[in-house]
Amino acid sequence: MSKSATDYSPIMNTYNRLPLSIQKGKGAYVWSDKNEAYLDFTSGIATCNLGHCPPEVQKALEKQLSNLWHTSNLYHVPKQEELASLLVEKSCFDQAFFCNSGAEANEAAIKLVRAIANKKHKKQASIVTFQQSFHGRTLATVAATGQEKIKAGFEPMLEGFIHLSYNDYQSLQTISELEPTAVMLELLQGEGGVVPTDPDWVKELSAICKENGILLVIDEVQTGMGRTGSLFLYEQYHLEPDIMTLAKGLGSGFPIGAMLAKEEVSAAFQPGMHGSTFGGNPLACTAGIETLNIISEENFLKNVAEQSKFLHSQLETLLDDFSFIKEIRGKGMLIGLEINGNAMDIVNMALEQNLLLLSAGPNVVRLLPPLTISQEEVVSFIQTFTKVLQQYREEEHG
Ligand SMILES: Cc1ncc(COP(=O)(O)O)c(C=O)c1O
Incomplete structure (x- = not known):
C-alpha cells in the first residue's frame, strides 16, 4: 500500500476499530472529537476502574511528573517498594515483580514456574491452562491461551x-x-465469554494442587x-x-x-534472570499506589457491591422482554449477556446511541462500567440499553 x-x-492493521475518536474522559463519560458525550461501559477494557481521569x-x-519520571531498575525505586508493600499487605502474597502489561505479568509468571521446575525439580516445566482462556498476545501467553483463533498463524507454539x-x-482427574508444575487460570474467563469458575470445581482443583505440590497461578489481569x-x-x-498476575485496573x-x-x-x-526497563517505573507505581x-x-467496595447489585437486578428485568438474551452472568462489574445472535451488532447499535459496550466472543455482550458508577448513571444506561435491545429485536428478530 502506498x-x-x-x-x-x-x-499497523491489527485492530478492527469502531468509528469513534475519543478526545476526553471524565468519570463514566468520554467525549468524541465532535464533542459528543458517550456513556462508557467498557472502562478501557476493565482498566479505568475509577472512571476516567480520577482526580486523586x-x-x-x-x-510525580514534576519530581522524577524514570530511573531504571539499576537503583532502588522507592515508589516500587511502596506499591509492592501495599499489594503484599492486601493479599496472601509476599513479593511483587513489576512490568507494563497483563501479558508481561503472565510471561513473568510462566518464567518463574519454569525456573522452579528447572531448579527444584530438575525437569522441564509443564503448565496446565484451560480451553477458552485468554492470557495475552506475547508468544508465551499466546501458547498459554486456550483459543485457536489467538494462536493461528504464529506457529510453532x-x-x-x-x-x-x-x-x-475429568480435567481434575487428568x-x-x-x-504438571503449575495450573494457570482465570477465575472468571473474561475474553472467553464471561464464564465464572465453578466454586466446587476450583476448590477440588486447589486441593489437588496442594496435595501434589502443583503451583496454582491465578490470572487476575481482568x-x-x-x-x-x-x-x-x-x-x-x-x-x-x-502466584497472581495483575495489570489493567492497577494503574x-x-x-x-x-x-x-x-x-x-x-x-x-x-x-539477572528477569527484568524490564520500564517495569515499576515511578510514574506507573504512583498511579498504582x-x-x-x-x-x-472503607466504603469503596461496599458501594461497588451496592451498585452492581442494582445493575444486575435492573438487567434481570430485561430477560422477560427480550427472549434473545439467553443468560446474564458474571460478578460485580464484569457482566456478560449471552444472546442468540451476534454481540457486535448490539455493540454497534449502542455506539449509535452514544453508549460504549464490548463483546466477549461471538455471542456475549460484555459490560464493564467503572466501579465508581452512580445509581443515576446505571438508570441512564438501562434506558439507553433498552432502546438498543428494542432496535436489535426489530432489525434482527422482527
Ligand atoms: C485475563 C487476561 N490476561 C491477560 C491479558 C493481557 O493483558 P494485556 O493486554 O495488558 O497484555 C488480558 C487482556 O485482556 C486478560 O483479560
Missing part, C-alpha cells in the same frame, strides 16, 4: 502447555495423573482491583494461590503490570 493511497494509515490519581501523577476443559471434573466486588477475585473463592489507565508470589516460590528468581489506596477505602 503512502498516497486513500486507505493508507500510518498505524491525577494529582499524585502531576506531583512454545512448548510446555496442556489445555484442559474448564469447569470439568491433573492428578499428569502432575478480574483484579475491585472489578468483581472484592479487591481480588481469589478471595471470593477462599483460595490461597501461589487506572497508566500502563503497569505485576506478578505476585509467595516467598518460597519467588525465591527461584535471582538477579493511589489507585490501590482508593479501592481500599
Whole structure:
C-alpha cells in the first residue's frame, strides 16, 4: 500500500476499530472529537476502574511528573517498594515483580514456574491452562491461551502447555495423573465469554494442587482491583494461590503490570534472570499506589457491591422482554449477556446511541462500567440499553 493511497494509515492493521475518536474522559463519560458525550461501559477494557481521569490519581501523577519520571531498575525505586508493600499487605502474597502489561505479568509468571521446575525439580516445566482462556498476545501467553483463533498463524507454539476443559471434573482427574508444575487460570474467563469458575470445581482443583505440590497461578489481569466486588477475585473463592498476575485496573489507565508470589516460590528468581526497563517505573507505581489506596477505602467496595447489585437486578428485568438474551452472568462489574445472535451488532447499535459496550466472543455482550458508577448513571444506561435491545429485536428478530 502506498503512502498516497486513500486507505493508507500510518498505524499497523491489527485492530478492527469502531468509528469513534475519543478526545476526553471524565468519570463514566468520554467525549468524541465532535464533542459528543458517550456513556462508557467498557472502562478501557476493565482498566479505568475509577472512571476516567480520577482526580486523586491525577494529582499524585502531576506531583510525580514534576519530581522524577524514570530511573531504571539499576537503583532502588522507592515508589516500587511502596506499591509492592501495599499489594503484599492486601493479599496472601509476599513479593511483587513489576512490568507494563497483563501479558508481561503472565510471561513473568510462566518464567518463574519454569525456573522452579528447572531448579527444584530438575525437569522441564509443564503448565496446565484451560480451553477458552485468554492470557495475552506475547508468544508465551499466546501458547498459554486456550483459543485457536489467538494462536493461528504464529506457529510453532512454545512448548510446555496442556489445555484442559474448564469447569470439568475429568480435567481434575487428568491433573492428578499428569502432575504438571503449575495450573494457570482465570477465575472468571473474561475474553472467553464471561464464564465464572465453578466454586466446587476450583476448590477440588486447589486441593489437588496442594496435595501434589502443583503451583496454582491465578490470572487476575481482568478480574483484579475491585472489578468483581472484592479487591481480588481469589478471595471470593477462599483460595490461597501461589502466584497472581495483575495489570489493567492497577494503574487506572497508566500502563503497569505485576506478578505476585509467595516467598518460597519467588525465591527461584535471582538477579539477572528477569527484568524490564520500564517495569515499576515511578510514574506507573504512583498511579498504582493511589489507585490501590482508593479501592481500599472503607466504603469503596461496599458501594461497588451496592451498585452492581442494582445493575444486575435492573438487567434481570430485561430477560422477560427480550427472549434473545439467553443468560446474564458474571460478578460485580464484569457482566456478560449471552444472546442468540451476534454481540457486535448490539455493540454497534449502542455506539449509535452514544453508549460504549464490548463483546466477549461471538455471542456475549460484555459490560464493564467503572466501579465508581452512580445509581443515576446505571438508570441512564438501562434506558439507553433498552432502546438498543428494542432496535436489535426489530432489525434482527422482527
Ligand atoms: C485475563 C487476561 N490476561 C491477560 C491479558 C493481557 O493483558 P494485556 O493486554 O495488558 O497484555 C488480558 C487482556 O485482556 C486478560 O483479560
